Amino acid sequence: MKSLGSIRRDFAPWSDPQAKPYIRFENVTKRFGDFTAVNNLSLSIYEREFFALLGASGCGKSTLLRMLAGFEEPTSGKILLDGQDLRGIPPYRRPVNMMFQSYALFPHMSVEKNIAFGLKQEGMSKADIDRRVAEMLKLVKLERFASRKPHQLSGGQRQRVALARSVAKRPKVLLLDEPLGALDKKLREETQFELMDLQQELGLTFVVVTHDQEEAMTMADRIAIMDKGEVMQVATPAEIYEAPNSRFVAGFVGNVNLFEGSVAERTENSARITGGSGAQILVENAGEAAKGNDVAFAIRPEKIRISSRKPQDAVNALEGEVYDIAYLGDMTVYYVKLDDGQIVRASMLNAARIVDDPLTWSDRAWISFRPDAGVVLTR
Amino acid sequence: MANVSASASAALPAEKTFLSRLISGFTGRLLILVPYAWLLFFFLIPFVIVFKISLSQSAISMPPYAPAIDFSEGISGLWAALRELSFDNYLWLTEDPLYFNAYISSVVIAGISTLLTLLVGYPIAYGMARAPASLRPTLLMLVILPFWTSFLIRVYAWIGILKPEGLLNQFLMGIGVISSPLVIMNTYTAIFIGIVYSYLPFMVLPLYSSLEKMDNSLIEAAQDLGCPPISAFWKITFPLSLPGVIAGCLLVFIPAVGEFVIPDLLGGSQTLMIGRTLWNEFFANRDWPVASAVAIILLLVLVIPIVLFQHAQARAQEQDR
Numbered sequence: 001m002k003s004l005g006s007i008r009r010d011f012a013p014w015s016d017p018q019a020k021p022y023i024r025f026e027n028v029t030k031r032f033g034d035f036t037a038v039n040n041l042s043l044s045i046y047e048r049e050f051f052a053l054l055g056a057s058g059c060g061k062s063t064l065l066r067m068l069a070g071f072e073e074p075t076s077g078k079i080l081l082d083g084q085d086l087r088g089i090p091p092y093r094r095p096v097n098m099m100f101q102s103y104a105l106f107p108h109m110s111v112e113k114n115i116a117f118g119l120k121q122e123g124m125s126k127a128d129i130d131r132r133v134a135e136m137l138k139l140v141k142l143e144r145f146a147s148r149k150p151h152q153l154s155g156g157q158r159q160r161v162a163l164a165r166s167v168a169k170r171p172k173v174l175l176l177d178e179p180l181g182a183l184d185k186k187l188r189e190e191t192q193f194e195l196m197d198l199q200q201e202l203g204l205t206f207v208v209v210t211h212d213q214e215e216a217m218t219m220a221d222r223i224a225i226m227d228k229g230e231v232m233q234v235a236t237p238a239e240i241y242e243a244p245n246s247r248f249v250a251g252f253v254g255n256v257n258l259f260e261g262s263v264a265e266r267t268e269n270s271a272r273i274t275g276g277s278g279a280q281i282l283v284e285n286a287g288e289a290a291k292g293n294d295v296a297f298a299i300r301p302e303k304i305r306i307s308s309r310k311p312q313d314a315v316n317a318l319e320g321e322v323y324d325i326a327y328l329g330d331m332t333v334y335y336v337k338l339d340d341g342q343i344v345r346a347s348m349l350n351a352a353r354i355v356d357d358p359l360t361w362s363d364r365a366w367i368s369f370r371p372d373a374g375v376v377l378t379r
Numbered sequence: 380m381a382n383v384s385a386s387a388s389a390a391l392p393a394e395k396t397f398l399s400r401l402i403s404g405f406t407g408r409l410l411i412l413v414p415y416a417w418l419l420f421f422f423l424i425p426f427v428i429v430f431k432i433s434l435s436q437s438a439i440s441m442p443p444y445a446p447a448i449d450f451s452e453g454i455s456g457l458w459a460a461l462r463e464l465s466f467d468n469y470l471w472l473t474e475d476p477l478y479f480n481a482y483i484s485s486v487v488i489a490g491i492s493t494l495l496t497l498l499v500g501y502p503i504a505y506g507m508a509r510a511p512a513s514l515r516p517t518l519l520m521l522v523i524l525p526f527w528t529s530f531l532i533r534v535y536a537w538i539g540i541l542k543p544e545g546l547l548n549q550f551l552m553g554i555g556v557i558s559s560p561l562v563i564m565n566t567y568t569a570i571f572i573g574i575v576y577s578y579l580p581f582m583v584l585p586l587y588s589s590l591e592k593m594d595n596s597l598i599e600a601a602q603d604l605g606c607p608p609i610s611a612f613w614k615i616t617f618p619l620s621l622p623g624v625i626a627g628c629l630l631v632f633i634p635a636v637g638e639f640v641i642p643d644l645l646g647g648s649q650t651l652m653i654g655r656t657l658w659n660e661f662f663a664n665r666d667w668p669v670a671s672a673v674a675i676i677l678l679l680v681l682v683i684p685i686v687l688f689q690h691a692q693a694r695a696q697e698q699d700r
Contacts, residue, residue, distance in 0.1 A: 069599075069603055070602075070603075071599055071602075090602070090607075091599070091603050092602045092603070092604075092605050092606055092607050093605075096603075097603055097604065098599075098600070098603045100596050100599070100600055102594065102596050104594065104599065104600035105600075106597060106601075106615060107597075107619065108618050108619055117601070117606075117614075118604030118605055121604055121605035121606050121610075122605060165604070166603075169604065169605070
């Protein structure tokens with residue numbers, strides 16, 4: 001899979017066997033009473049990486065972050081940072097800083113004092129603190145608000161203060177807990193890119209927790225998809241999207257059509273999958289699926305073509321009826337009910353303004369896709 | 380025609396809101412009237428009566444001061460009475476050092492007691508605020524529980540504990556810590572114990588309410604930025620609980636200055652507090668005018684600094700905005 005690496009920049013230490021992980025979770029388990037928040041989890045994060053922990057609420061992603069910050073100790077297993085075991089080191093001695101979801105700005109201190117707080121703890125000289133605070137204010141474009149109190153700022157400005165405060169000490173790792181969660185959509189999109197620029201500029205390792213897949217896809221070098229205290233897949237955004245390793249990951253990120261069936265025929269690369277109603281799907285890159293396995297064929301809606309007549313050249317073509325249409329402006333989503341009852345979602349980019357012979361409700365339609373358009377999932 | 384009806388229908392909702400605003404304005408005013416009426420009848424009018432008595436002369440009569448206003452003579456009687464009023468009683472207070480000393484000693488005793496109450500109350504409130512949420516209502520009830528018995532009985536109970544043959548001395552001698560009983564009764568120590576005990580809930584409740592609503596992530600953020608827990612307490616928790624500290628201190632200090640029962644029962648005869656002086660003037664000397672003057676001065680001693688303080692605070696908050 002040549003094109004599924006990091007598309008953002010030439011940076012892929014995880015595929016280099018020589019590279020040493022910067023943060024390493026080794027068989028980490030965390031229990032709160034009977035509840036297992038994190039279950040025997042191992043994970044490597046590399047220096048200068050922008051790493052995202054993505055999952056629904058309660059999946060253990062925040063617990064993982066809090067263990068890294070030192071607010072929780074793992075029940076078993078260990079966490080290494082730059083080769084050092086973090087067990088027993090209190091939060092105030094760890095070389096990591098956290099940006100809190102609630103921002104946790106000190107309400108009785110001005111913006112300046114908030115940013116200077118961590119530097120004062122370090123025993124930095126007054127002149128150095130002033131210089132660093134000015135630098136941070138400039139970085140987050142809040143020079144004019146230095147003497148304001150947090151309650152006099154807007155939500156976006158508070159977010160920037162929290163960010164400035166957490167990077168002021170130049171931590172080895174910056175932890176961000178839902179950093180954009182409290183912002184409105186437009187501001188969130190702008191801030192995503194600012195965060196990425198900031199990370200590049202400062203050369204820090206970022207670990208961000210989020211439940212917003214778009215946010216994780218946009219910002220992160222790699223994403224760990226978490227569910228019930230376990231990591232389901234760790235990969236680049238493109239890999240997660242185009243080559244999910246399980247039904248869960250495929251369904252969690254983006255939209256997907258799953259065709260359940262079993263492998264009827266297997267060659268070196270390709271496989272023929274037979275669905276329950278006898279539908280045949282030919283797939284390239286069938287991975288580890290062996291003949292006779294129960295598998296799911298996963299294909300994204302935008303990789304399916306829809307037409308009113310059976311396409312002549314298509315290897316995979318299935319017939320059905322247009323069940324529903326959602327016109328979204330930039331694209332149109334068709335829901336096609338196949339003859340075996342399954343509903344398939346296919347999206348078409350509206351590249352032209354005017355379409356001849358458009359499909360409409362209850363029309364007979366054919367969906368087709370290339371043999372390499374989807375993946376075979378065994379899990 | 381169409382125009383007219385359109386404008387009429389447009390005006391209708393406006394009138395409606397005006398009317399409803401008038402009604403809501405009226406009920407709003409009625410609501411604020413209630414506390415004002417309360418203050419008028421139970422603070423301002425009694426204050427004026429006491430102030431008037433403080434300007435009178437004591438007399439062997441009923442009531443024991445002159446002049447009394449003779450309402451049968453109408454306005455002229457009122458004028459005649461007002462003409463005889465004087466500030467002699469206030470001058471008398473400045474001539475006898477007893478009163479000045481009593482005021483000073485009351486303020487000092489109340490101040491020390493308030494500080495002690497804060498020192499005892501803060502850890503209690505902090506512990507309550509940090510307790511599991513399911514336990515907090517119970518703890519809160521335990522703090523309020525002493526109010527269910529009479530204040531007087533509780534102070535009497537302390538006599539039983541503190542007196543030379545009391546529970547405390549018996550216990551300490553029993554375990555061999557001391558060989559002869561400690562003298563606590565009829566000392567200032569007993570007064571401090573009594574005040575701290577009696578007023579502790581007034582300190583704990585406002586402290587608890589300000590500590591309880593504090594966001595724990597602030598403490599975590601402070602620690603995350605390199606601040607050890609004790610230092611985080613002084614830099615974050617304590618400054619943010621200041622409104623509770625101030626409210627608690629005022630709630631303890633103000634009644635403690637004028638406290639009469641505790642110094643009288645636990646402090647013995649030689650303790651000098653303005654509450655006792657006041658009582659003596661009223662009931663031992665039957666000098667109502669001087670007693671009233673003492674009460675008026677006590678009120679001024681308490682009210683003026685508090686008003687100034689609150690004014691300064693309101694101003695500081697205004698500047699913050």
